[in-house]
Amino acid sequence: MDPVVFLFALLQGLIQYPPPVGDGLDEETHWRMEARAKYLEWERLRLEQQVEQLSQKKMPHLQLLAVAVLLALVNDVVNGAALAENNNDNDVANVVQEEDNNVDDRDGQDIMERIQGPVQDLQRVCEWITDLLDNYTICFGHVLSDSFYPVLHRPIGVGSAFEGWSPREQDVVYRVLIPMTPPRGHSFHLELDGEGQRHVRNFRVRVQLECTCTRQQQGENMLCFLHSPEEELRSNQDPSLLDTLCTDSYLDVQKTALWFRQLVKAIWPALPQSHNWHLMLLPSRRSCQFKVTNGEESFRIEMLFGVWRGDSAIFVSSQPREAYTLSTAWPESYAVAEAEFFKYIARQAPPDSLHLKCLQFFSRLVLGFSFSTYTMKTIVMHLLIAMPASSWSRGHLRERLTDIRDSLHICLRQKCLQHFIVGNRRFPQDINLPPDVRMGRTYNLLHHLAQQPAAHTQAMRDYRVLHKTFKRTALGEDD
Known part of the structure; x- marks a missing residue:
């Protein structure tokens, strides 16, 4: 129209x-x-x-x-x-x-x-996992200091657990993103892949060799990959990143994941946690997933890899956003920016704010229905930025829960839910975003409902059942 x-x-x-x-x-x-x-x-x-x-x-x-x-x-x-x-x-x-x-x-x-459901102490576990990964980071620095593999930086907690909520208390995945920068003699260049759909932006990380003759002249123990004889390079220096983790000059996600899994396994015995915990690697092609157990507790951890877009909170990461993603494709990730947004809200909100409880309740409520937990997270983030922080206290709990339910209904009827970060002019200026993300054209997370009438019919049917469950569990009302 x-x-x-x-x-x-x-x-x-x-x-x-x-x-x-x-x-x-x-x-x-x-x-x-x-x-x-x-x-x-x-x-x-x-x-x-x-x-x-x-x-x-x-x-x-x-x-x-x-x-x-x-x-x-x-x-x-x-x-x-x-x-x-x-x-x-x-x-x-x-x-x-x-x-x-x-x-x-x-x-x-x-x-x-x-x-109120069974609540696991997410903050306590996140702190323990942060300590574990900090120990890993220290060891990464020692092991890789003279290598030509990517430089690994301190992991950043992302996802529901590190944001303070979780849809599944018994099956929480503690997800972190590990920023990577190029090693000596290399540089990273992000190239947007124009073949993807408009709402899925994939990048490729092109690896380029840089001249290091000046370092060699200054006595550094490194040969220039561009200007040193090949025989001398083969005899006296480890292979470049192009020869280890790349495919056609582009950083390969699957090769990086395999290398990192081997690194995690090799370093584990040197960590203090290894004395009381057992490490078990889990299958994954684009990340490093493992489980640590001590006989009483068990935590599942996923380590993703990412490359910064400038100095912003946006990364290109190894986490796929489609059923099949090429090994050289690095989808644009907003997970760090979303985690920063929840920290921003925590600084603004009063001590008794229940916005995370509201999100946790609805993320569990929609399990088994055709709505994703990310849909509910997006709705709550939109409401958090549209309403004063003081309106999420216990005295406003019924109103906020009702707002979330009604917002879901409106989005389903209109078949439209705008992405929270891309193109959102109201996103906090304190969180740095690339100009093309902050000022770009937003996209509809529910576009599939407009394209598939059967999916929309099922979503409305699910909502009617969810509405009855909501009235009974949240408001204590019978049909």
Whole structure:
């Protein structure tokens, strides 16, 4: 639909059916008003993104001006309705505020008791794993100091466990990303693979030899790969990275994973943890996965590899995002930026914030349905950035859980959920992103629902079942 026509239709609906205000509203009417307000807020955010995208497409000036004016009118209608309702409720709210706070707090406590599941001490385990990997990092530095393999840096905790939540307490994968930089005499150059789909950006890491004749002249124990005789190189120096972990001058993920697995196994006996824990390597083609056990506890760890995009929080990593990924393809990863976002929220949120509890509850609730836990994580991240941090306390727990449920419903109906980082102008400026990620064109995580009617039908069917489960487990309501 043409954006102008759509906005006219939306504006007409708002004018013809304004949200009711006034005293004496029953509970059902209040619920409808709240749902309508949430829907309009999501529409407003989506329209803002459309205006930015249309402006980048260089629309005719008159059409773009019309879109902007209509969006301003929509904002006025939404804000005006909210202001009218707020003014109408202020007098009553001031009288009963203290009583409502006590009721909401007790209500939140009741909900917490219903949704509380068996909680593993994620923070304690993450700290133990961080200590283990720090010991590994020290050994990596000693073993690889004079080699021409990638330089391995301190691992970065990513994924649900290091963010403070987990959908599966009994099957947690503690995932870390290990940044790599080129060894002496080499350089990395990222090349975007244009053959991939628009919503999956794959890169290739081209390895290039650099002249080190100056170092050789200064007495360093290294021959220049570019200008030293081949016979001298073969006799006196280890092979270059091009000859060990590359395929056609590009860093190979599978070769890197195999080399790293061998390194992890060889170093394990030198670590202090090896005296009380047992290491078991697990099969993996694009990462190093292993399990450590001590007879009482067992932790599964996955070590991914990544190359920085500049000095940003975006990497190209070994973790695949498609069913089949070429061994020289390194998909763009937002895992570190997402982990940084949760740290940013933790600094802003009050001590009693329950946003992680909300995310953990919904990530478990959707298990077995057609919605991914990443879908729920994305919805919660959008809500965290749209609402003040103070609104995630126990007294607001029922409202926030309901917001997440309603947001999922809206996304499924519209078959649209925008990626949280790519093209999100509201993403915190404190977290460094490459310009093409921050200002790029966002994409729809639910695009498959628009392309596959059967999948959308199944998703709506799953939502109806999930809605009943939500009412029973979170709100304590029977059908």
